[in-house]
Each structure stands twice: as structure tokens, then as C-alpha cells.
Amino acid sequence: MKKVAVGTFLVLFCGGLALAGLGQEKPSILEIYHWWTSGSEKAAIEAAIDVFLSKYPDVTVIQSPVAGGGGITMRQVIHTLMLAGEAPDSFQSYPFGLVPYWQAGMLQPIDEVWTEEVRANIPDVVEDMCKMPDGHYYAVPLGIQQAGVVFYNKHVFEKYGLQEPRTWEEFWQICETLKANGVDAIALGDRNAWPLTYIFRTLVAAEGIEYYEAFINGQITAPNDAGLLDALNKLNRMLDYVNSDHAALTWDQAVALVAKGEAAMNIMGECAVGELLIAGLDYPEDFDVFFLPGTEDIYGVSLDVFCLPKGAKHPETALKWLKVLVTPEAQAAFAAPKGFIPARTDAVLGPEFSDYQRASMERFKSVKYYRPGMWSGTPPAFMTQLTDIIADKIGLQRNPAAAAAAIAELQASTEWPITWDLGPKG
Amino acid sequence: MAKEKLIVGLLVLPALVSTLFFFYGFSGWNLYVSFTNWEGFVPSYRLVGLANYVSLFRDPLFWTSLKNNLILIAIFVPGTMLVGLVLAILLDQEVRGEGAFRTIYLLPFSLSFVVTATLWAWMYSPRVGTINFLLDKLGLGFLKSGWITDPNLVMYCITAALIWQFAGYSTVIFLAGLRSIPESHIKAAQVDGASSYTIYRRIIVPQLKASFVTSFIIFMCFALKAFDFVWVLTRGGPGYSSHILGVTMYKETFGLEKYAYGAAYATVILIVSLVIVVPFLYRVYAKEGR
Numbered sequence: 001m002k003k004v005a006v007g008t009f010l011v012l013f014c015g016g017l018a019l020a021g022l023g024q025e026k027p028s029i030l031e032i033y034h035w036w037t038s039g040s041e042k043a044a045i046e047a048a049i050d051v052f053l054s055k056y057p058d059v060t061v062i063q064s065p066v067a068g069g070g071g072i073t074m075r076q077v078i079h080t081l082m083l084a085g086e087a088p089d090s091f092q093s094y095p096f097g098l099v100p101y102w103q104a105g106m107l108q109p110i111d112e113v114w115t116e117e118v119r120a121n122i123p124d125v126v127e128d129m130c131k132m133p134d135g136h137y138y139a140v141p142l143g144i145q146q147a148g149v150v151f152y153n154k155h156v157f158e159k160y161g162l163q164e165p166r167t168w169e170e171f172w173q174i175c176e177t178l179k180a181n182g183v184d185a186i187a188l189g190d191r192n193a194w195p196l197t198y199i200f201r202t203l204v205a206a207e208g209i210e211y212y213e214a215f216i217n218g219q220i221t222a223p224n225d226a227g228l229l230d231a232l233n234k235l236n237r238m239l240d241y242v243n244s245d246h247a248a249l250t251w252d253q254a255v256a257l258v259a260k261g262e263a264a265m266n267i268m269g270e271c272a273v274g275e276l277l278i279a280g281l282d283y284p285e286d287f288d289v290f291f292l293p294g295t296e297d298i299y300g301v302s303l304d305v306f307c308l309p310k311g312a313k314h315p316e317t318a319l320k321w322l323k324v325l326v327t328p329e330a331q332a333a334f335a336a337p338k339g340f341i342p343a344r345t346d347a348v349l350g351p352e353f354s355d356y357q358r359a360s361m362e363r364f365k366s367v368k369y370y371r372p373g374m375w376s377g378t379p380p381a382f383m384t385q386l387t388d389i390i391a392d393k394i395g396l397q398r399n400p401a402a403a404a405a406a407i408a409e410l411q412a413s414t415e416w417p418i419t420w421d422l423g424p425k426g
Numbered sequence: 427m428a429k430e431k432l433i434v435g436l437l438v439l440p441a442l443v444s445t446l447f448f449f450y451g452f453s454g455w456n457l458y459v460s461f462t463n464w465e466g467f468v469p470s471y472r473l474v475g476l477a478n479y480v481s482l483f484r485d486p487l488f489w490t491s492l493k494n495n496l497i498l499i500a501i502f503v504p505g506t507m508l509v510g511l512v513l514a515i516l517l518d519q520e521v522r523g524e525g526a527f528r529t530i531y532l533l534p535f536s537l538s539f540v541v542t543a544t545l546w547a548w549m550y551s552p553r554v555g556t557i558n559f560l561l562d563k564l565g566l567g568f569l570k571s572g573w574i575t576d577p578n579l580v581m582y583c584i585t586a587a588l589i590w591q592f593a594g595y596s597t598v599i600f601l602a603g604l605r606s607i608p609e610s611h612i613k614a615a616q617v618d619g620a621s622s623y624t625i626y627r628r629i630i631v632p633q634l635k636a637s638f639v640t641s642f643i644i645f646m647c648f649a650l651k652a653f654d655f656v657w658v659l660t661r662g663g664p665g666y667s668s669h670i671l672g673v674t675m676y677k678e679t680f681g682l683e684k685y686a687y688g689a690a691y692a693t694v695i696l697i698v699s700l701v702i703v704v705p706f707l708y709r710v711y712a713k714e715g716r
Contacts, residue, residue, distance in 0.1 A: 076680065079467060100467035191547070192661050245553040247575035247664045384681040388666075396577060396665035 028059040033091035037067040044338035087309035089318040095129040109136035125370035139305035141343040147300030147373035148202035164290040175241040185241035187263035189254030203231040206294030218416040223405040232400035283356040302373040460689035478690035510596020532594035543658035577667035603637030
């Protein structure tokens, strides 16, 4: 009797599952992967999806967010899916992260998404970051953040009668004045190593756009290269003016020091803006920005992109998704909550955009040169090793010459699949 | 009889198959990969013999990681066992609220490593951390230090935090061992006029051998595998001063995408574990003729 009951239950259960499976056949599905799981990030991707759904209301969007800053966890997940032939319809990446997939022939070119109208309204460097060496487009941009910005606490500057520096002498003078008054000039939180390398990357840009181009093309292979030693010496000197507990703080704890007025400046990307705003500071009354001497004409582009893998189960829907993403509405909808700026220069910045974002957009449209942020523009293996070298040889050993030798060797031994051309364009 | 054996066999079969497949199978695959040249996204199974192992032994980072790991083992394993033993002896005194104490001691172990590592990172923070703050308040300001920001102290800081986390688990193991010693042995020794110290040294501690062996193996294997705690606390920094084998293996494999090299690391870690644990087990059990 018991066996009959159990058997019947099992049959009904399996039958029910099968029926449910049949009933769920929805032709319009879009499966996307991303790593935007925290508050403002989540709001941003939901806004972009809302724009998509307003045009294609019958599509079911399945999001598979994988938490882990910078997408380290998601990269592994996507690696596995791509190798197994189970690629999602689209996924988020930073531009250089797509290179290995392109080399393995796992991405679909999406030239049809990049129409005349799209190309006319997106700066050339962003276009280049969405192309592969074969000249075809493989990605669309979503969310531009500026890299290499110096945020400073205005009240601290006013207290000691300081002005935004226009030369390096003025910058070091500011640091000296603050140090003499017992204030940490620069806030640094390099417990996770990368924030120190972040400053180095900005210093490389300060050596000039041609130098930066040579660096991200792997051409700085001489250990006594003047530009390399100059950047490293400046980085080493900056460590004389940072908070003493920098190795115990994370980057956002360092930004908090600036917010509280315990430190004056912080060199970071625009993710710091969110932290300052949350701490209750206003732009430009409480905090303002300037750019390191040498980088005033350059806009550092940190970019996230979406692509179309081969073997995606719903490629037409995915193409629709990508086409919606490059419209001004979607760009603006995504950028507002996250503190980004839209990749399209013709996007309208509605009232939900902060004053800071408007200022950043103005700079984006008016600056002379653009550079891809090093994280977006160089092989991940190079960045990982560069971070280790800086953390060890500068952070710990304070030895610029040793760092220069190690970096030059790394430049020579890395493979550089993409050659950047950052010459002056529109 | 045969039917019983069949049923037992069938019940054990799933566990056996999964262990063979997921553990031995994948370990074997890992060993195979360590002999290939797989680097980067697309797998490559071209055999290159012992090249990865040769690079490994020539890599100064490997020796630094091994040294740091050995420091961890040398202090963490005996430290945790000792703390556990002392706490177990104290708990065994039949104090009131023993259950409550046991729960309190065991609590840290139930917390995730990520949570405790983050907490310890805050506590160790030189400027605003509780440790330096308390030292100041107790008038011991001269003991203040950079803790995890000091490359000479960082491994010891990590070890101390790990001993804290595992102390409760160790206590439970030794408490179980203490409780299993027959009362009659102790009573007999007391009747013969033995001091407390002698009772512990001659009767109790030797009978805790099973607990010693269990805890030794568990803590040794943990110390060799430790990764998440160190990663969250220091990311292997400052510089390379808190890189242990697990941390370096992770960075090589997933940071630099050198899968074959990372596989070689994993195999070396396995061999180091076996080299330590197997002779120990052999010595302990060979005497009993098991």
C-alpha cells in the first residue's frame, strides 16, 4: 500500500514537472550576466532594462548577477560557460576582458549595431575600445567613468590657504604645507594593493598622451626609461605624504578620510564621488576636483561593455538589447543612478543627474585627448603583475629603480594583442 | 547475509562514486594539467613534462610562500591544540553554566572566515583599530604597532587571529577526549596520593592521544589549505609578506591565468600535506599494530 502511494506520488510529481516545463516555453527571453549587485549599480542596470522593456515589453529578461567587485568572480563563471558552449545572450565585461574570447573565435561581430548615427555621437576612443584588431565591432559601451581624478576637501584647502595646483612644484608645495600642519595631504587605502597602482597609472598619463600610448602598447622596455623613472619617483615621493595606516585601509575608507577632513586629497576614479556624496558632502561646495599636472587635457575612460557571444541562445533578442543600449535614453537612464556619464555625447542629462556628473560630461565633450583606463586597455595578466610590482617595490621597499627594472621587463615579456592610437581626434 | 551486504554496498556506492570522481578523478586531472602548458583562456593539453615544477622551484615567491606557510603551521597547530587543551581542562571542572561557556567558545568557529577576517582587519588597523586603542587605554601604548601593515608582524597577526577562531573547535575535541577517560583511573590515582599535576601528566594527557591526533591532522590540513582568511585580511600583503601557498596558487591560476602552473602549485601543496601527515599517522598507528 505504502509502495503504491509513493510510486503514484513520484509519477504525478514528474509528470507535473514535465507539464510545467512545456508550459514555460516563452519564445522571447534575454539572459544577461553582470556584476552590478550593490545598491546604485543595481538601480542603474534596472533602469537600462526598463528602457529595453519599454520598447520590447514581451521579452523576459533573466539577469544573472554575480557579486564580486570588478567582476573577478563573474569572469570565471563566464569562462566556464563559454568553454562549455553555454554562453549567455550577453554579458558585461571591461573591454580588454573580451580579447581572449575574440582570439578564441567566441564572439559575434556586431557591426550592424554601430550605425552612422551611433558612431557620430560616441567618441573615437570609446569606439576603439569596442573594436577588436580585425577592425570589427564586438561590444557596446554602457557606463563611462572618468579615471585619474584628484578629489579634495575644499574646507581643508581653504583653511590652509591652498589653491588647485597647476604645476608639480605647486603640488609638492601643497603637500609640504599640509604635512607641516599635521594633515595627511593624500589619503590612500591600499590594503587590496590596487589603489597604489592606480596612482601610478595616473602618473603615467601625466607623462603625456604619447608616453601613455607607448606604455599601454608595451613599448617601455628600457629599465632606465626617463618617463618611467619620473613617474615612479613621483609615486615614491607621494608616499611621504600619505596617511600612516594606508596599508590597513580599503579605498573607500581612504575616501572617507577626505570626507571627514582628516586628509586633503584622494586620487581615484569617479567611484569616489558616490562615497563623498553618501558622506553628505556637496559638489562643489564641500569637495572639488582637479587634475594632476600633465593630465589636464586628457580624459581617462573607464568603460564597461556588453557583447554578443557565439552560441547565444537568443541572438536576435540580444542584438535588440545591444541596439537599445546605444540609444541616448538607455545611456542616460543607466548613467544617472550609478554616477556615470552616458557614452553618447548627445544624451540629455535630466534632473536626476548630479552637478558633478554634469561637470564631468562637459569635460568629456571638451577635452583634447582620451585615454583608455589601464584596467580597460591592457591585458589582465599585465595589470595583476604590475600591481604586485608596485605594491612590493614601491609600497614596501620604496625602490623606484628596482620597480622600473621589473616593469620594463614585464612590458617586454607581455603579449600585446591590441595596439592603441591615442592621437588627437575630434 | 548476502542481501545485507548488497544493501550496504548500494548505500555506500553514491558516496564512493562521488569521492572517486570529484576528489580522486579531479585531483588526477589536476596532476595531468600540471604537466601541460595551459596558460590563458583556451585550454591547451600539450605535455611539457616537469617544466612547471622546475619554474616553481626556481620561483623565489614559492619559497617565500612556503616559508610563510611553515611559520603558520609551526605556531598555529601547536598553539590551537594547547589553547584547546587548557580551555577543555578548565571546562571539565564542572563549572556552572558549562553549556553557556562551551557555546561562547565555539561561536567564533561558526562565523565565516570572511566575516572574522574583516573584523580582525578593523581591529588590527593602526590608527582606529580596537587593539591599539585598548593598549593605549591600558597604559600599554608602547606595545602599539603597525600589526598587519608591518611586513615583519603580519604572519604572526594572522596566526593569532586563526588560533582565536579555531580555539573553540579545539576545545570541543579535547573536552570529548577528557570526558571519555574512565573516572576509575583518576580516582585510583588520587587514592594513591598523586598530585593534580601528576594525574594530568601521567594519566589524562596520554589518554588524550586520539584527540591530539585528530586535532593535529585537522589543523595541519587547514593551515596548508588556508586561503580565504588570509586573502580577505591582507590580500597576501604588504607586498608579498603574507603570501602563503594557497594565496600564491590562487593568484597564479586566476589572476595570471597560468592554469598549468597553478596546478603544479596545487600538486606541491598536496605532496607537502602528505609528507607531514602520513609519517605522523604511521608512527602513531604502527605502534598499535593497526
